Amino acid sequence: MGLPVSPELINLLVQATIDTLTMVALSAAIGTLLGLPLGVFLATSRRGELLAAPALNAALGVVVNATRSTPFIILVVAIIPFTRLVAGTSIGTYAASVPLTVAATPYIARLVEAAIREVDHGLVEAARAFGASPAQIIRKVLIPEAMPGIVLGLTLAVVSLIGYSAMAGAVGGGGLGDLGIRYGYQRFRPDMMLAVVVVLIVLVQVFQTAGDHLARRLNRRHRQS
């Protein structure tokens, strides 16, 4: 490129990558912890299903949809009081992980719900015929059978979170997006902008490849050679 690669730039880039990974890891982990059971419940509480509770299902659906349809940048600002309550502050990498988690949870829940609903209903019937309780059906049938789909969903969520985390700069969260805007755009450093984009592309590529690989290994539905 002919552009100077200064140690300062490298340092900034490394720190920003660590910040981004921290935010994504935190929000993906907590988002999964909350989103997995929520997704399972959304999938199994529909009318005629295992834990049928159509009214609660509908109410949860509305909340999930509302969260998902709020633009992330607005969500970040709107929940600042909540962020302060949880993280003690509304500024910084950890604080930025709070709105990221709030956005990730319903997203992951919907992805898990979709994966669970893909499971052949005959398997649930078979498990019931063998005397399984609803909890056993969820633990021994639905989640293991949906696992390849869940892994692909989580991969998608992580990739989306990498994108969302770029907006976390709005609350001083740091990270790659923040670096790109402040140095690349506001200080006219196209080399920095380029470097940030390259790192993001590499990160997304790595996560997607790893996720695809894991999902393929877990998927026993097709003959494997």
Place this chain on the structure above:
Amino acid sequence: MSTLPPSRVSADPALIRFENVSKTYPARKGAALVTALSGIDLSVPAGTILGVIGRSGAGKSTLIRLINGLERPSAGRVVIGDAEVSSLPERQLRAVRARVGMIFQHFNLLSSRNVADNVALPLELAGWKRAAIRARVAELLTLVGLEAQAGRYPAELSGGQKQRVGIARALATEPDVLLSDEATSALDPETTRSILALLKRINRDLGLTIVLITHEMSVIRAVADDVAVIDHGAIVERGTVYEVFTQPQAEVTRSLLAGEVGLDLPAGLAERISADPRPGGVPVLRLSLRGPQADTAILARLARETGIEAAILAGAVDEIGGQRFGSLAVGLSPGPDVTARAQAYLAALGIPADFLGYLPPAQEVAQDIAQNIAHGAARVA
């Protein structure tokens, strides 16, 4: 019916009983109320195999699911042993289900578990210890001949192997009852035979009571002791396999039996037959031979003792439910009153001979007869 052996249907104490059971699905969103079953009375003696046959949509899936409580009746009672399945709360129903195995048309194996772990599932659900599970699974895989496949995944198995896994899984908790939901409908004829032979062996060796639903009479014939024919949600015929195959009463039974035991005439012959007598017409009778009659030289005796010769137009002689059975369509030689005389002679021997109609005169028909004899021979083979 007097020539038939006493039916065992009501002789033994029933393990499974349906008492005036109905099942309706409430109307919802544009769909009218659906009556899946009405007024079902049925009992299955312990240790027997009951085949329930009907066209698709007749209600047989619902019927079999009432036995293990996957469906609840809208009215009436379903009882297994001393447990009234139809009124048990879900929690107690689960204990009953451990005593009722089930196999499915599409196998319903977990794709994420290998063969051994699939068979282990009901044992895990029942809270067995790990070591006990391992031993029991090994035993079951030997029973169904899949020892070598323990570590493979369902996607790597053939249909027949998958159903064997299904059977091993269904037998895991040593149930008293096995429910088979169209278990061979997705399999080729040869695999079907081997799976049915396995079911028969299990019934014999383990004394398991089996209820199987199917739309194929050949399945009923291969394994069942008793048969119930279901149509539009009601049982229209019930008896031993032999009774129902040799003397079908209901129209739907006859149509399900079509081609199964030589009860219907070949199409070319059926076209030509007519109820009106005509000059030189050949009267056609259908003889139903039961038990030892099927093996006697009945046509030779008819010719010798009445002088009436009979040409075989179509027919089959076979074994059903372990008993000999034959159905022959014969054309009689011309002569005065041949039909009545032949019928009287056969009736005296206890052989029903239904008059089917007249064929065109002999010379025209000679060719057909030759053809049909060849056809009949093919059917017997």
